[in-house]
Amino acid sequence: xxxxxxxxxxxxxxxxxxxxxxxxxxxxxxxxxxxxxxxxxxxxxxxxxxxxxxxxxxxxxxxxxxx
Numbered sequence: 320x321x322x323x324x325x326x327x328x329x330x331x332x333x334x335x336x337x338x339x340x341x342x343x344x345x346x347x348x349x350x351x352x353x354x355x356x357x358x359x360x361x362x363x364x365x366x367x368x369x370x371x372x373x374x375x376x377x378x379x380x381x382x383x384x385x386x
Contacts, residue, residue, distance in 0.1 A: 324362060329355035 320337045327334075327348040336345060348357040 324360040325357040326360055327355050327357055329353075333360070 320339055322335050322337050323344070324333060324335055325345055325348065326332070327350050329348075330350050332348070332350060334348070338345075344359045345357050347354040
């Protein structure tokens with residue numbers, strides 16, 4: 320299941336929630352025993368390369384322009 324980052328709009332706390340892709344985004348956060356609105360933060364996809372037939376790290380970093 321994917322994990323999503325949310326930020327409480329009241330106290331700026333950032334937390335991670337594991338949700339199904341079909342689930343609706345969270346709307347409320349429990350902070351200080353009260354409910355406040357939350358905002359889903361954009362996430363960066365993770366790139367995982369495990370096979371020997373894939374590009375070498377150096378070539379991949381060059382293509383992605385990573386130092």
